[in-house]
Amino acid sequence: MRIAARAQRIEPFYVMEMAKSAAAIAREAAGSERPMIYLNIGEPDFTAPPLVQEAAEKAIRDGHTQYTQATGLPELRERISHWYAQRFGVPVPARRIVVTAGASAALQLACLALIDAGDEVLMPDPSYPCNRQFVSMAEGRAVLIPSTAAERFQLSGDKVREAWGAHTRGVLLASPSNPTGTSIHPDELRRIQAVVAERGGITLIDEIYLGLSFDDTYGHSALGLSDQVISINSFSKYFNMTGWRLGWLVVPDALVDTVEQIAQHLYICPSTVSQHAALACFEAASLAEYERRRAEFKARRDWFVPQLNALGLHVPVTPDGAFYAWADCGAACDKLFGPPGAIRSEYNSGMQTAGSWELAFELMKRAHLAVTPGRDFGHADTARYIRFSTANSMPQLQAAVERLHEVLA
Numbered sequence: 589m590r591i592a593a594r595a596q597r598i599e600p601f602y603v604m605e606m607a608k609s610a611a612a613i614a615r616e617a618a619g620s621e622r623p624m625i626y627l628n629i630g631e632p633d634f635t636a637p638p639l640v641q642e643a644a645e646k647a648i649r650d651g652h653t654q655y656t657q658a659t660g661l662p663e664l665r666e667r668i669s670h671w672y673a674q675r676f677g678v679p680v681p682a683r684r685i686v687v688t689a690g691a692s693a694a695l696q697l698a699c700l701a702l703i704d705a706g707d708e709v710l711m712p713d714p715s716y717p718c719n720r721q722f723v724s725m726a727e728g729r730a731v732l733i734p735s736t737a738a739e740r741f742q743l744s745g746d747k748v749r750e751a752w753g754a755h756t757r758g759v760l761l762a763s764p765s766n767p768t769g770t771s772i773h774p775d776e777l778r779r780i781q782a783v784v785a786e787r788g789g790i791t792l793i794d795e796i797y798l799g800l801s802f803d804d805t806y807g808h809s810a811l812g813l814s815d816q817v818i819s820i821n822s823f824s825k826y827f828n829m830t831g832w833r834l835g836w837l838v839v840p841d842a843l844v845d846t847v848e849q850i851a852q853h854l855y856i857c858p859s860t861v862s863q864h865a866a867l868a869c870f871e872a873a874s875l876a877e878y879e880r881r882r883a884e885f886k887a888r889r890d891w892f893v894p895q896l897n898a899l900g901l902h903v904p905v906t907p908d909g910a911f912y913a914w915a916d917c918g919a920a921c922d923k924l925f926g927p928p929g930a931i932r933s934e935y936n937s938g939m940q941t942a943g944s945w946e947l948a949f950e951l952m953k954r955a956h957l958a959v960t961p962g963r964d965f966g967h968a969d970t971a972r973y974i975r976f977s978t979a980n981s982m983p984q985l986q987a988a989v990e991r992l993h994e995v996l997a
Contacts, residue, residue, distance in 0.1 A: 597724050601717060602964045603628065606948060610958035617956055625988050627977045628958040630766060630912065632885075633984075634828045637877045639868040647864035654860060658851040659844070660687025660836070661863045667870040668836055675799075678812045684838055686847050689858045691796045691822035691835035695719065697854075698818055698837060699726035701846050702790050707757035709792075712743045713966035714914070714973070716766045719794065728757065734968035737904035740770040741914065745779030752783070758790030763810070764797040767965050767975040768914040769889075769907025771806035781813050791817045796835070797910035799826025799878070802886045806908045816840050823862075825910070826878060827869050832862040885911050888978045888985055895989045896976065899996050911979040914962075917944050918972050920996050924950060943971035955991035 606628060614624035636644075647653065659665065665682040672680040688694040695718075703709065705727035711720060713732035720730030733751050735741045748759060759780060763771040772780070784791045793810045798821065801807030810817045822835035839847055851857075868874055893903050893913050900923070901915040925942035944961035951957045960977070962970035978985060 594725060594727065598721050599717070602945075603960050606952075606958065606960065609949065610952055613952050613956065622956045622991075624952075624956045624958055625980070625984055625991070626958045627980060627985075627988055628960045628975075630825075630910075630977050630979060631830050632825065632828045632881070632911070632979050633981055634881050636827070636829050636832070636865065637874050639871050639874050640827075640829070640865050643868035644861050644865035647861050652860060652864050656857045656860050656863060658686075658848050658855070658857050660685070660858060661867070664863050664867055665836075667867060671870055672809065672811065676807075676809045676812070678809050680811055680838055684815075684841060684844060686837045686839060686844065686851065687858050687863060688835045688837055688851070689855050690833040691794070691820050691824065692718065692722075693851075693855060693858075694820045694822075694835045694837035695722045695792075695794070696725070697847050697850055698792055698820065698839070699723055699728065700850055701843060702792075702818075703728040703757055706755055708753065708755045709757055710743065710748055710751055710759045712741060712761070712765070713968040714741060714765075714767055714962065714970050715760075715966060716762060716794070717964045719760055719762070723760065729755075730760070731756075732966050732968070734966075740772070740905050741765065741768040742770060742772045742776070743780060744776055745783050748780050748783045752787060752789075756787070756789065758784055758792065760792045760794070761810075762794035762797075763806070764801065764907070764909030766797070766910060767912055767960070767962070767973075768905065769797075769910040769912040770905050770914075771801065771803075771908050773806070774808055777810055778813060781810070781817065785814065785816070792820070793817060794820045796820065796822040797825050800882055800885055800911065801909040802882075802889065803908040811838055818843075823866055823869065826882070827866070828878075828881070829862070829866070829869075832859065832865065834858055834862040834866055885978065888980075888982060889913070891982070892976070892978050892985050892989070896992075899989070899992055901974070901992070901996075911977055913976040913978060915974050915976060916972055917947050917974045921947055923996065944974045945971065947974065951992070951995060955995050957988055957991050 665685040669682040699722045703726040707728040712735040723730045819838040823829040900919045948961040960975040962973035
């Protein structure tokens with residue numbers, strides 16, 4: 589069977605290989621005193637709060653399960669609009685909000701609406717791997733620009749200007765970012781947007797972790813910069829509704845009809861039950877619970893990151909949002925595997941320097957601890973980094989640190 593060229597261009601999602609290995613080891617350890625601890629998945633350990641669950645049950649009982657508009661329930665678009673005004677002080681008209689089947693669908697709709705074959709989209713390296721695959725599926729090409737700790741692992745206006753070429757269509761940013769948990773400073777974001785606007789390009793920004801900002805310096809929506817910025821958001825992270833598959837897209841007025849037409853053909857509409865449930869996310873009691881949980885995520889970060897630093901897993905930039913820690917594991921690899929180039933990896937063929945891929949397998953085998961190696965997130969020294977998820981409970985994080993200490997101390 590002939591596979592389409594676009595499908596063959598899609599890169600493997602290596603974290604899935606890690607997940608399969610972790611599941612196999614976990615099965616072997618079933619019933620033991622050391623069950624697998626999963627710090628590899630960016631999924632809140634909290635589920636949807638009571639009012640949201642009740643709203644879903646009521647929607648089913650009342651028969652609210654048929655198609656909605658492709659752009660989503662008007663009431664939900666209005667509540668999202670009100671949330672932007674209340675939380676971020678940004679006026680976002682409901683007519684510009686398109687409810688989608690998760691942030692993934694929002695990214696796909698934006699890419700299909702805006703990217704032509706051969707267009708290039710600038711992205712930071714490291715960045716979330718699926719984002720560049722959405723560009724590829726729209727026949728475009730993601731151009732990864734190495735970023736440093738001094739730049740908060742984000743793009744800068746100067747780097748965007750320098751990298752802009754004849755085929756550049758725009759930028760795809762994420763603030764806060766997966767895998768680093770770092771945000772773009774508002775001043776730098778203005779500079780990036782100015783460079784893009786001067787060249788008639790597009791600014792796409794993934795803001796799915798924006799609700800989980802811990803620092804007032806960074807907790808601002810890019811939508812406040814211009815009505816031409818396109819923002820992707822989700823009910824998965826701050827609103828704790830990962831499996832409900834619901835997100836949204838904020839687009840300029842001129843793009844609404846185009847996005848709606850594409851959505852009609854691809855998805856018809858987002859899940860109706862999830863939409864009715866999401867209306868309850870914006871009730872006062874639900875928002876209070878989300879803020880309590882946000883404080884818990886911050887407390888976990890504040891405890892866990894210093895523990896990693898003390899173990900030699902240096903986190904060069906303290907995450908200001910999300911629930912990730914992007915740790916340099918170079919020293920830990922040298923300790924476990926010897927000096928660079930001195931080992932033959934049992935996980936990759938050939939003589940090479942051991943990195944986060946090897947360390948991740950060692951931690952799974954020896955500590956029953958699953959983490960995410962940097963391999964998926966780019967090419968700019970990402971093999972030196974490991975992503976830890978702090979979405980787990982504090983007891984789980986404490987147990988993980990004890991196991992890391994056993995292996996690394």
